[in-house]
Amino acid sequence: MSESAGAPRRVPTVAVVILVAAVVGVAGLVAGSALTSGGDRVSRPAEGSAEAGFARDMQAHHAQAVEMSTTVRDATEDPEVRSLALDIMLTQQQQAGQMYGWLEQWDLPQASLAAPMQWMSETDSGMGPIEHGADATAAPGSDTVMPGMASDADLGRLADAGGVDAEVLYLRLMVAHHEGGVAMAQAALDLVEDDDARRLAQAIVSSQTAELAVLNDMLDARQAVSTGQ
Template sequence: MTDTSTLEAPLPTASASHDRRPAPGRWALGAAAVVAAIGLVLGAVVALDGDRTTATPAADSADAGFARDMAVHHQQAVEMSFIVRDRTTDENVRRLAYDIAQTQANQRGMLLGWLDLWNLPKTSTDGYMSWMKGGGHHGHQMKDGSLMPGMATNAELDQLRKASGKQAEILYLQLMTDHHMGGASMARGCAQQCDVPQERDLAQGMVDAQQSEMNLMTDMLKERGSAPR
């Protein structure tokens, strides 16, 4: 498992002549996500304390299922982001990876914190995605470490660890685009099915942010002569 204690490790700062940031203000999203996350957690505590009997989700609810599954899904995104930071010197890719790792590690902590607050287990005997209406996996085959839609296989992670430079950048951007597509689908499910307002808000925020990042990664792939898979 990735050691998230390294999240605060600084990245090299690009010079003015080489800093090709894809979108103005893009790198402030991580800090904004932290502030928003604190507000969401405090809001959830107040809401649940105000009416704990009716507000606390059941173990088999969409709220609990999404929190458990997305925590696992996010952890792999953090892992992939730390891998690529060590496999390329491209500062735009490294900044994007840092931002994704910071944001998703923070959100993962929120989701696990909600499960603790609700006194619910962090794993389910029903398996992954069972909370989603209409069938959780939608044809996804769980194999080689790909537990949920969008997740990379163990073989793909090994390939990323062995790649370097432009090859690593392209593979990371493709894998993370797939990862975001799967994660956004899960988040839409929670936005529609979850009962806790704060969790629905977080899920919708994930959809919006990950769609924006997918657009950015498509542009970054095009710059490298490639495209999403």
């Protein structure tokens, strides 16, 4: 398919580097399930489907969480923050690998010319637009934002911070990021029909909702320390 209409939106470079191991394993697992026992192709989501859009956009969303978690692990020695960041890194790498594998299984490209979140606006779900927080940022080449995404300025501040300052900023950004991720996954639950996509969307809603309580508790504790309360 020609891409002359413009450069395709791609998953951030960090995902290509960090997710290689997860992708290799998942791609091998899904290859065998692409055919039925009779050799016929199973029903699969098409280009423009909510499943395809969710898989692409959530990969990009996860990649930023992995990037921020990698950054804070280099910026602090706090074992609690480092452990949380590692857990987020490993979980979201594995989930992104699943979504990469789906697109391969469905014979769909990893990138698309469609704007981020277009899979929501083009459905008959009757849902209104997602409310984006102050930290939401447009994907490269698009005016459309994904909920909860940190801005380039925020990522720069995180890269320059250290110690408690880095921990507080990371936790703030990750609270907004998880809230956005839950909103995207909840929307997917209302739109997708593929069983695997529904299971992962539910897992994201459940796990990130639980992690939000942990993130907020850790943030409150560190803000109290930094303000001397």
